[in-house]
Amino acid sequence: xxxxxxxxxxxxxxxxxxxxxxxxxxxxxxxxxxxxxxxxxxxxxxxxxxxxxxxxxxxxxxxxxxxxxxxxxxxxxxxxxxxxxxxxxxxxxxxxxxxxxxxxxxxxxxxxxxxxxxxxxxxxxxxxxxxxxxxxxxxxxxxxxxxxxxxxxxxxxxxxxxxxxxxxxxxxxxxxxxxxxxxxxxxxxxxxxxxxxxxxxxxxxxxxxxxxxxxxxxxxxxxxxxxxxxxxxxxxxxxxxxxxxxxxxxxxxxxxxxxxxxxxxxxxxxxxxxxxxxxxxxxxxxxxxxxxxxxxxxxxxxxxxxxxxxxxxxxxxxxxxxxxxxxxxxxxxxxxxxxxxxxxxxxxxxxxxxxxxxxxxxxxxxxxxxxxxxxxxxxxxxxxxxxxxxxxxxxxxxxx
Amino acid sequence: xxxxxxxxxxxxxxxxxxxxxxxxxxxxxxxxxxxxxxxxxxxxxxxxxxxxxxxxxxxxxxxxxxxxxxxxxxxxxxxxxxxxxxxxxxxxxxxxxxxxxxxxxxxxxxxxxxxxxxxxxxxxxxxxxxxxxxxxxxxxxxxxxxxxxxxxxxxxxxxxxxxxxxxxxxxxxxxxxxxxxxxxxxxxxxxxxxxxxxxxxxxxxxxxxxxxxxxxxxxxxxxxxxxxxxxxxxxxxxxxxxxxxxxxxxxxxxxxxxxxxxxxxxxxxxxxxxxxxxxxxxxxxxxxxxxxxxxxxxxxxxxxxxxxxxxxxxxxxxxxxxxxxxxxxxxxxxxxxxxxxxxxxxxxxxxxxxxxxxxxxxxxxxxxxxxxxxxxxxxxxxxxxxxxxxxxxxxxxxxx
Numbered sequence: 070x071x072x073x074x075x076x077x078x079x080x081x082x083x084x085x086x087x088x089x090x091x092x093x094x095x096x097x098x099x100x101x102x103x104x105x106x107x108x109x110x111x112x113x114x115x116x117x118x119x120x121x122x123x124x125x126x127x128x129x130x131x132x133x134x135x136x137x138x139x140x141x142x143x144x145x146x147x148x149x150x151x152x153x154x155x156x157x158x159x160x161x162x163x164x165x166x167x168x169x170x171x172x173x174x175x176x177x178x179x180x181x182x183x184x185x186x187x188x189x190x191x192x193x194x195x196x197x198x199x200x201x202x203x204x205x206x207x208x209x210x211x212x213x214x215x216x217x218x219x220x221x222x223x224x225x226x227x228x229x230x231x232x233x234x235x236x237x238x239x240x241x242x243x244x245x246x247x248x249x250x251x252x253x254x255x256x257x258x259x260x261x262x263x264x265x266x267x268x269x270x271x272x273x274x275x276x277x278x279x280x281x282x283x284x285x286x287x288x289x290x291x292x293x294x295x296x297x298x299x300x301x302x303x304x305x306x307x308x309x310x311x312x313x314x315x316x317x318x319x320x321x322x323x324x325x326x327x328x329x330x331x332x333x334x335x336x337x338x339x340x341x342x343x344x345x346x347x348x349x350x351x352x353x354x355x356x357x358x359x360x361x362x363x364x365x366x367x368x369x370x371x372x373x374x375x376x377x378x379x380x381x382x383x384x385x386x387x388x389x390x391x392x393x394x395x396x397x398x399x400x401x402x403x404x405x406x407x408x409x410x411x412x413x414x415x416x417x418x419x420x421x422x423x424x425x426x427x428x429x430x431x432x433x434x435x436x437x438x439x440x441x442x443x444x445x446x447x448x449x450x451x452x453x454x455x456x457x458x459x460x461x462x463x464x465x466x467x468x469x
Numbered sequence: 470x471x472x473x474x475x476x477x478x479x480x481x482x483x484x485x486x487x488x489x490x491x492x493x494x495x496x497x498x499x500x501x502x503x504x505x506x507x508x509x510x511x512x513x514x515x516x517x518x519x520x521x522x523x524x525x526x527x528x529x530x531x532x533x534x535x536x537x538x539x540x541x542x543x544x545x546x547x548x549x550x551x552x553x554x555x556x557x558x559x560x561x562x563x564x565x566x567x568x569x570x571x572x573x574x575x576x577x578x579x580x581x582x583x584x585x586x587x588x589x590x591x592x593x594x595x596x597x598x599x600x601x602x603x604x605x606x607x608x609x610x611x612x613x614x615x616x617x618x619x620x621x622x623x624x625x626x627x628x629x630x631x632x633x634x635x636x637x638x639x640x641x642x643x644x645x646x647x648x649x650x651x652x653x654x655x656x657x658x659x660x661x662x663x664x665x666x667x668x669x670x671x672x673x674x675x676x677x678x679x680x681x682x683x684x685x686x687x688x689x690x691x692x693x694x695x696x697x698x699x700x701x702x703x704x705x706x707x708x709x710x711x712x713x714x715x716x717x718x719x720x721x722x723x724x725x726x727x728x729x730x731x732x733x734x735x736x737x738x739x740x741x742x743x744x745x746x747x748x749x750x751x752x753x754x755x756x757x758x759x760x761x762x763x764x765x766x767x768x769x770x771x772x773x774x775x776x777x778x779x780x781x782x783x784x785x786x787x788x789x790x791x792x793x794x795x796x797x798x799x800x801x802x803x804x805x806x807x808x809x810x811x812x813x814x815x816x817x818x819x820x821x822x823x824x825x826x827x828x829x830x831x832x833x834x835x836x837x838x839x840x841x842x843x844x845x846x847x848x849x850x851x852x853x854x855x856x857x858x859x860x861x862x863x864x865x866x867x868x869x
Contacts, residue, residue, distance in 0.1 A: 114824045139792065139817040147795055147813060155809045392539065395547055409555045413547060417510070417539040424514045424824050
């Protein structure tokens with residue numbers, strides 16, 4: 070029996086999309102939902118109360134970063150992630166696979182997730198293209214981006230770390246291939262990822278205490294190839310995971326289609342998480358194609374650079390025209406930032422390099438994305454998903 | 470009639486100290502009180518709600534910084550400081566005098582306020598000792614630390630800026646001399662400051678609308694010389710200010726005595742603000758000698774470097790021993806940080822250079838100082854000020 074309970078409340082007619090409720094040991098998540106990223110056990114620039122107030126239902130921390138610092142054993146001693154970071158709601162950790170490979174194998178490929186702005190660590194690209202990760206059948210040896218020290222992740226090690234961290238939902242260890250890798254390499258890596266998936270589940274079930282409190286998601290890979298994606302979905306479906314992640318790279322324009330290939334095969338009754346994706350068009354496309362959960366660092370990363378998202382697209386607050394603009398970031402927005410501050414004030418904070426600028430911008434952008442997913446959810450319940458999608462995306466991408 | 474109402478509730482027998490209530494257009498302040506500094510219309514790393522929750526009664530912003538950016542006319546257009554920064558409680562601005570001179574005339578003197586860690590701008594010391602401020606009878610010409618552009622403050626200009634910013638309590642424009650200046654220069658500067666005090670009041674009363682909503686404090690200067698301090702107190706007392714500031718430099722060890730010289734002369738019925746002072750021993754000494762208000766950037770500045778204050782003195786969280794210390798910063802402390810986070814978590818945040826570390830540390834240190842002044846106030850009400858002073862300072866400075 071899973072530690073999760075997932076109930077589908079309504080489906081999107083003729084499509085794979087659905088509205089559900091996912092019950093976790095730390096509370097319910099109304100799905101589809103956007104998962105807020107707190108890479109190093111903190112959502113950058115925000116207090117947990119600010120994270121909660123903006124409507125966040127679930128927070129995802131990164132295994133790779135926490136393993137290196139403060140180290141997972143320390144988080145275990147602290148009583149686990151929830152207690153350590155003072156977040157009482159549902160949590161997830163990723164497997165560390167993506168970070169391990171984005172440090173190494175995928176380096177230099179312009180279409181890698183790093184290039185797409187999806188990865189959260191600013192400081193992890195090696196200086197001269199040298200690969201920092203070496204993969205073999207057993208696992209991956211890699212170097213820390215912090216101090217160059219050597220480390221090794223295996224499926225068993227990733228699960229052990231994630232047990233120590235103690236999030237409600239954790240992920241199987243996978244190989245995240247370069248989007249430019251050949252079909253042959255993708256196939257080889259995929260087979261290995263499938264073997265690692267089984268080993269991850271074995272390691273998870275081998276720890277009775279942890280597996281009685283934490284749910285394990287398997288990860289579907291396969292790059293941009295339909296046959297590999299479908300094969301991966303079939304193999305991973307055959308392993309008794311509590312839910313599924315869809316990882317790796319896609320052709321940006323075909324992401325919806327690729328997600329559909331996978332979700333046509335994955336068992337309907339379990340939750341699905343599209344890893345590292347959060348652009349409005351991808352949220353609509355993912356949900357239409359059966360995704361329940363998304364995470365992405367982009368909303369907070371661009372916020373810290375002064376870029377704010379609105380229904381009419383995004384804008385940079387450092388633009389001179391905002392210096393004396395006393396309107397809120399977005400007219401009608403119900404977030405804390407828009408209810409209490411002007412563009413002029415945010416402009417001042419960014420120009421003065423005051424931390425509170427990052428706080429206010431992050432609150433707005435996270436509210437924007439979290440709330441967009443909530444509105445999409447509501448549109449399915451109200452039978453007007455397609456109208457809402459057309460209207461929203463038409464406005465958001467108007468000038469692009 | 471003053472826009473302030475100051476009522477003394479109790480006096481410290483045999484001393485100048487008193488407990489009072491200061492009514493301002495934006496609410497009451499129980500005095501003595503520590504004023505929290507929000508230099509650029511934001512208390513660094515904190516939301517106004519966090520500032521309020523830690524017990525802050527009043528916030529002080531800096532005229533010099535806000536004049537340069539975002540500029541005082543913009544704050545006026547925004548509806549004033551309260552609305553601009555979303556702080557509904559009482560506010561103050563300083564006159565800009567201290568910053569103008571700390572950029573110029575006082576540069577290079579090791580005992581200047583900059584050296585004492587009292588000034589809040591990290592970036593304002595000229596590179597090569599060149600004085601950036603030139604004083605004459607009418608005012609001061611200085612260069613911006615931001616872009617080197619030339620500016621001029623006169624008493625009238627300082628008041629105009631402070632009217633535009635719109636704080637409840639504002640200060641007369643004064644010359645802040647170098648602590649190393651000769652007696653002769655100090656005397657010359659003091660006489661000029663007294664003439665500027667009268668001009669400041671004239672400029673204030675000349676704006677009927679502003680002076681019906683804002684209170685003006687005169688500033689007593691005189692450096693470390695008893696006769697000049699007493700002369701200044703007499704002259705400034707003779708001008709119809711709503712309250713008084715005590716500014717400039719002191720011999721650190723004799724600050725209490727010097728404050729006593731001044732407060733023995735200042736009219737008892739008006740509030741007194743000791744500018745830029747916030748060390749525990751100076752808070753006790755100042756209160757004992759009749760000070761009602763203090764402000765200081767030290768609590769938040771040291772917090773951002775990981776230095777936390779406790780009743781047993783201060784400690785730096787970057788020390789290795791805190792990495793796995795799961796106790797709160799201070800056992801028994803009721804602040805948000807200590808109620809919800811461990812030293813280990815703060816240590817992690819500082820090592821990971823996460824902004825939330827500065828937020829949590831600032832909350833703790835401000836709570837520590839704000840609450841210390843509240844406890845001193847209570848000790849006067851409870852007739853045990855001297856016992857509390859001896860006990861507290863004995864513990865705090867035990868190892869120093």
